Amino acid sequence: MYPGSDSLSHAEHVRLVESSLRTSEYRPINVFVNFYSEPEYNFRVPRTNFFPQPNVDAAVVTFMLKQALDYPSVASTKSFFSMVG
Secondary structure (H helix, E strand, C coil), X not given: XXXXXXXXXXXXXXXXXXXXXXXXXXCHHHHHHHHHEEEEEEEEECHHHCCCCCCCCEEEEEEEECCHHHCCCCCCHHHHHHHHC
């Protein structure tokens, strides 16, 4: 695993990284992740690499954290996220 990485199901990672505003897959977590980082899909991890074996493949995604100056410009992050969530 890479620093700043996590392991979820492959489908969850694809939705997290590749969702756009024009799809029903875009969720509040996408807004949060993209506000604070630049997520990048790294690779699929086959379910056969785990014991006990789950029913789904996993994936590794790296979250490159943004500097505070690179955050989207909003009047209040608290208000922004309360509206999103």
